[in-house]
Amino acid sequence: MTRGTRDADGLRVDEAFRCGDCENEWYYTRNRCPDCQSATFSTYRLREGELVAYTTVNVTPPDVRSANVLGLAAFGDVRLIAQMSDDDPEVGDSVRFAGQYELREGGEKRARLTGVDGDG
Amino acid sequence: MTGVTISGVGITPFESDAERSALELATAASEDALDDAACSLEAVDSVHVGNVLTEALDVQGGLANAFVSAVGLEGVRADRIENTSASGASATHRGVEAVASGASDVAVVVGVEKMSDADTSTVTDAISKLTHGREYVQGITLPSFGGLAAGAYLDRYDAPREALAEVAVKNHENAVDNDIAQFQKEVSVEDALDSPVVADPLRLYDCCPMTDGAAAVVLERESDAEGVHVRSIGSATGTHAVAERPDPIEIESVSRASERTFADANLSRNDVDVACIHDAFTVLELLELEEIGFFERGTAWEATMRGETARDGAFPVNPGGGLKARGHPLGATGLSQVVELVWQLRGDLRGDRQVAGAETGFAVNVAGFGNNSVCTLLEAP
Ligand SMILES: [Zn+2]
Numbered sequence: 071m072t073r074g075t076r077d078a079d080g081l082r083v084d085e086a087f088r089c090g091d092c093e094n095e096w097y098y099t100r101n102r103c104p105d106c107q108s109a110t111f112s113t114y115r116l117r118e119g120e121l122v123a124y125t126t127v128n129v130t131p132p133d134v135r136s137a138n139v140l141g142l143a144a145f146g147d148v149r150l151i152a153q154m155s156d157d158d159p160e161v162g163d164s165v166r167f168a169g170q171y172e173l174r175e176g177g178e179k180r181a182r183l184t185g186v187d188g189d190g
Numbered sequence: 191m192t193g194v195t196i197s198g199v200g201i202t203p204f205e206s207d208a209e210r211s212a213l214e215l216a217t218a219a220s221e222d223a224l225d226d227a228a229c230s231l232e233a234v235d236s237v238h239v240g241n242v243l244t245e246a247l248d249v250q251g252g253l254a255n256a257f258v259s260a261v262g263l264e265g266v267r268a269d270r271i272e273n274t275s276a277s278g279a280s281a282t283h284r285g286v287e288a289v290a291s292g293a294s295d296v297a298v299v300v301g302v303e304k305m306s307d308a309d310t311s312t313v314t315d316a317i318s319k320l321t322h323g324r325e326y327v328q329g330i331t332l333p334s335f336g337g338l339a340a341g342a343y344l345d346r347y348d349a350p351r352e353a354l355a356e357v358a359v360k361n362h363e364n365a366v367d368n369d370i371a372q373f374q375k376e377v378s379v380e381d382a383l384d385s386p387v388v389a390d391p392l393r394l395y396d397c398c399p400m401t402d403g404a405a406a407v408v409l410e411r412e413s414d415a416e417g418v419h420v421r422s423i424g425s426a427t428g429t430h431a432v433a434e435r436p437d438p439i440e441i442e443s444v445s446r447a448s449e450r451t452f453a454d455a456n457l458s459r460n461d462v463d464v465a466c467i468h469d470a471f472t473v474l475e476l477l478e479l480e481e482i483g484f485f486e487r488g489t490a491w492e493a494t495m496r497g498e499t500a501r502d503g504a505f506p507v508n509p510g511g512g513l514k515a516r517g518h519p520l521g522a523t524g525l526s527q528v529v530e531l532v533w534q535l536r537g538d539l540r541g542d543r544q545v546a547g548a549e550t551g552f553a554v555n556v557a558g559f560g561n562n563s564v565c566t567l568l569e570a571p
Contacts, residue, residue: 098322098325123345123438125340126387128388128390129314129331131311138334140330150324150431151433173327
């Protein structure tokens with residue numbers, strides 16, 4: 071894969087960042103803590119989150135499944151959008167990352183969001 | 191006030207598959223704008239080109255230099271401005287700054303895109319690369335963000351699916367008598383509700399098309415030329431990753447940019463008579479109208495259904511058809527909004543096409559799904 075995996079390379083899909091100075095947490099790779107600008111941070115694993123919104127996308131890039139169910143999930147203050155393994159989720163569901171899937175064809179295998187009480 | 195006036199405008203037809211190249215489209219639009227301004231090539235000091243895809247689609251590098259040569263300019267200052275879907279308004283912003291600062295007496299701003307230069311999946315992928323790397327690996331496209339926001343909006347305000355369709359119906363109706371629009375045809379609420387799902391709940395008729403086209407303006411100092419006044423122009427960035435916003439239906443870059451623009455102009459929302467809103471997806475028209483403060487949160491959908499935003503309504507929105515029906519040639523879109531407002535504010539249009547008594551116009555052009563927004567306030571000559 072070319073660009074696009076750059077900021078995701080070497081990271082598990084369920085890894086987020088925690089600032090070593092102010093404990094702020096974030097998901098989308100950046101060089102400094104967005105709150106205190108500290109460059110000292112570590113990663114941690116996201117556990118259980120809540121589904122805030124979801125959409126089923128039918129028109130997808132050639133290397134992405136169709137339909138692609140995408141969920142916007144909140145893990146505390148950390149929010150992210152990720153593929154879901156359930157095709158009929160509900161807003162408010164508890165979700166976690168599980169399984170191993172090629173999110174883009176030929177790409178590294180990564181987990182999808184799945185309902186904690188679901189069958190994913 | 192910026193002290194800058196738009197002395198001329200030009201635009202090509204917006205179409206699905208233009209015969210002319212991007213360079214030819216840009217040249218045609220700017221020649222029309224210079225003619226409209228009665229301005230000679232020799233007077234031009236700077237050129238500001240808005241464009242997104244020409245390198246990504248492997249068509250042309252150094253577009254500003256190629257353009258200057260093609261149009262017959264020599265020795266001017268020229269560069270290309272890329273700000274995804276807001277490249278046109280960003281180029282306008284740079285042109286206004288050049289004239290306002292005195293660096294240029296005459297600036298030509300042109301926006302152009304030829305999206306038919308590659309197949310749909312190549313263009314879609316090129317556009318989806320504006321996302322964060324951790325968004326891109328999930329296969330997220332721009333309509334995906336639209337679907338998430340639309341679902342959240344309808345849920346939050348208990349709005350019917352028809353509310354989104356009504357935006358498309360209105361904008362198509364407005365494009366019927368716009369000679370340069372890509373879709374000069376009406377659609378019904380039923381057509382929109384029956385069209386294929388793109389990103390639930392958004393359907394095909396909720397999404398703007400891919401478009402070829404160019405638009406241009408000539409900017410001069412108010413003391414030197416007659417024209418539509420650039421009262422203010424302002425921009426602001428938002429988060430890169432869309433999920434990092436505290437609320438999926440808020441687009442902070444739009445509210446920030448619009449606050450700056452109204453403050454600089456010393457005008458209020460009530461002063462605006464006509465608006466061009468970045469309706470890349472129907473839901474965006476509603477979100478942006480509320481974000482800017484033209485409507486209270488959660489009320490733009492009802493106002494749309496009541497006809498308030500129709501061309502003959504209390505607050506006409508997208509009188510030329512918007513991105514939905516006029517078309518969305520990325521780099522040209524922001525300029526096409528300005529061209530539409532100039533026509534409206536000069537009273538150039540005939541019959542129902544003209545918004546009666548328009549004195550003040552507002553435009554918002556949005557990059558990505560709110561990564562960056564640029565607002566413009568214009569005043570009649
Ligand atoms: Zn910190």
